[in-house]
Amino acid sequence: MGTHKNISKNHQCPISPLSWGCRKIQRVVTSTLSAETTAMAAALDQLAWFRLFWAWLMDPNVQWRRPEEALSKLEPAISAPTIQEQRDLAITDCKSLFDLINRTAPPCSEFRVSVARAIKEAIKEGIQVRWVHSGAQLADALTKSMETSFLHETLKMGVCRLCDEDALLKERAKSKDRIKWLNQSKETTDT
Numbered sequence: 001m002g003t004h005k006n007i008s009k010n011h012q013c014p015i016s017p018l019s020w021g022c023r024k025i026q027r028v029v030t031s032t033l034s035a036e037t038t039a040m041a042a043a044l045d046q047l048a049w050f051r052l053f054w055a056w057l058m059d060p061n062v063q064w065r066r067p068e069e070a071l072s073k074l075e076p077a078i079s080a081p082t083i084q085e086q087r088d089l090a091i092t093d094c095k096s097l098f099d100l101i102n103r104t105a106p107p108c109s110e111f112r113v114s115v116a117r118a119i120k121e122a123i124k125e126g127i128q129v130r131w132v133h134s135g136a137q138l139a140d141a142l143t144k145s146m147e148t149s150f151l152h153e154t155l156k157m158g159v160c161r162l163c164d165e166d167a168l169l170k171e172r173a174k175s176k177d178r179i180k181w182l183n184q185s186k187e188t189t190d191t
Contacts, residue, residue: 003160008089008128012161015154019046022143036094041119044090044127051088072124090119091130091162093137101129131165 004013025038048071055062055074063070092098101119123129134140138160141148154160 001160007160007162008130010162010164012159014158015160016158017155018050020139020142021046033094033096033100036092036097037100037119040090040092040097040129044119047088047090047127088127089130089162090127091132091137093132093134093140095131098129098131130162132163133168136163 002016002018004011007013007015025035025042027038029035029038048067051074052062052064052067052070055070056064062074101123119129135150138151138154140146141151
């Protein structure tokens, strides 16, 4: 989607879908994590193409035939030239993929490690990976049999907002702590 740079600051921003695709991945995989990793790698390839194409439209001298070199020099597609810390966003609802990319989880298989490395290379080209909970993932309604009103309403309103991952994870941790506390209380009363 095209949007305003402030979406990365969890502000509600106007959105415009630019591309959507649904196809089988070209490799048989044994886990959801492998499938999500493959899908993100494909999405990042498409994002790189969009960035190069847009840069070439703005400046025909962009060296699009050497994408690694050109992408490292481009401003992120959603930022103003004066904001250097802004990055393009890749959003996933797969927490294990997010953890793998951000090195907070150990890799599980060679395939996932190699694809995660490709994703990490894309991150060096100015991509920031964000995690959203599954209920906030717009694309799920396009590929799964599920209720679609959230996607329809988002597209109808033409705006989107990301949630603060840290706050959401902290809230989840509180729930786990409450269950742990409840179990400890039960053990105390049983003895």
